[in-house]
Amino acid sequence: MASLTLDPHQHTLHKTVSCTGVGLHSGNEIVLSIKPAPENSGIRFFRTDLGDTEGVPAHMDKVVDTRLATTIADANVMVATTEHLMAALQGYGVDNADIELDGAEVPIMDGSAGPFMLLLKRAGLKKQKAMRHVLRITKEVVFTAGDTEIRILPYDGFKVSGEIHFDDSIINSQSYSIELSPEKFSKEISQARTFGYVEQVEELWANGLAQGGNLDNVIAIHWDRETILNDGGLRFSDEFIRHKVLDLIGDLALMGCPILGHIIAKRAGHTQHLAFMKALIAASDCWEVVEMEEKGSHSVFHQISSTTKAMGKQFMPFFVPQPVRTHHAAVHAS
Numbered sequence: 001m002a003s004l005t006l007d008p009h010q011h012t013l014h015k016t017v018s019c020t021g022v023g024l025h026s027g028n029e030i031v032l033s034i035k036p037a038p039e040n041s042g043i044r045f046f047r048t049d050l051g052d053t054e055g056v057p058a059h060m061d062k063v064v065d066t067r068l069a070t071t072i073a074d075a076n077v078m079v080a081t082t083e084h085l086m087a088a089l090q091g092y093g094v095d096n097a098d099i100e101l102d103g104a105e106v107p108i109m110d111g112s113a114g115p116f117m118l119l120l121k122r123a124g125l126k127k128q129k130a131m132r133h134v135l136r137i138t139k140e141v142v143f144t145a146g147d148t149e150i151r152i153l154p155y156d157g158f159k160v161s162g163e164i165h166f167d168d169s170i171i172n173s174q175s176y177s178i179e180l181s182p183e184k185f186s187k188e189i190s191q192a193r194t195f196g197y198v199e200q201v202e203e204l205w206a207n208g209l210a211q212g213g214n215l216d217n218v219i220a221i222h223w224d225r226e227t228i229l230n231d232g233g234l235r236f237s238d239e240f241i242r243h244k245v246l247d248l249i250g251d252l253a254l255m256g257c258p259i260l261g262h263i264i265a266k267r268a269g270h271t272q273h274l275a276f277m278k279a280l281i282a283a284s285d286c287w288e289v290v291e292m293e294e295k296g297s298h299s300v301f302h303q304i305s306s307t308t309k310a311m312g313k314q315f316m317p318f319f320v321p322q323p324v325r326t327h328h329a330a331v332h333a334s
């Protein structure tokens with residue numbers, strides 16, 4: 001038993017909200033709608049341009065590409081650049097929502113999660129009856145790959161720390177740490193934009209990639225490595241690491257449920273985030289899945305069942321709720 005600030009209930013939105021923006025890869029205009037969804041359905045992406053197809057669950061098992069952004073797919077339905085929207089949903093506290101797109105990618109907007117946070121605030125959070133299931137870290141897990149190190153430690157909350165080291169004077173070494181709450185996420189992280197060296201952006205264009213990328217949605221670092229090309233300058237002096245933390249939060253949201261733990265990522269990107277999540281799930285003696293409960297003004301949790309660990313991957317998508325419910329019934333009855 002532990003006392004937490006995390007609301008024990010699942011949440012969706014009060015109403016549907018929409019926006020239009022360009023896709024980073026295609027440069028095409030894309031309409032995005034975020035709709036309320038039932039309990040235990042999780043976040044699902046639907047492609048309205050493909051007709052009546054099944055949605056793609058926003059889950060780590062569906063990730064097919066992590067090179068420039070995180071792309072998920074199921075059968076022929078593909079959605080690219082999920083991370084900033086997923087970060088906003090996680091940061092605001094949305095467990096269940098249906099995302100509709102009329103193209104193959106989430107619009108890049110201004111390169112941050114700020115516009116999505118504004119949309120979500122307009123929709124408003126709606127509390128649902130079902131309780132949250134969270135992944136609670138019980139033992140430290142360390143993942144390393146080359147220069148990258150990602151570790152997660154037991155913690156009664158969700159804390160995210162990041163660290164980057166670049167060989168230039170504008171980024172250099174930066175670190176940032178945040179104990180996640182909707183207010184803090186909105187204020188400190190959501191508005192941090194994606195970034196790249198100007199010659200990297202040019203190379204992407206030369207290869208027909210990032211056609212929608214421009215100074216309105218990506219920070220372009222000058223050849224001099226001391227300034228940026230964008231008018232208005234940086235939104236935060238450490239905007240770069242704040243954006244890396246944003247990306248990490250968005251990718252971790254693909255676990256399919258909130259996490260109780262402190263994650264510390266050094267020199268990590270989308271590819272390493274995914275590899276870390278796989279390593280974490282494989283380390284099944286280092287975590288448990290707990291259902292939250294209401295107790296006065298506090299939230300508490302109890303372990304669902306140690307046998308759920310053995311179910312590993314099959315269990316993790318809590319939007320496939322059947323096995324979870326069966327276990328809950330057994331726990332509550334005993």
Ligand SMILES: [Zn+2]
Nearest residue numbers: 083194243247
């Ligand atoms: Zn990003």
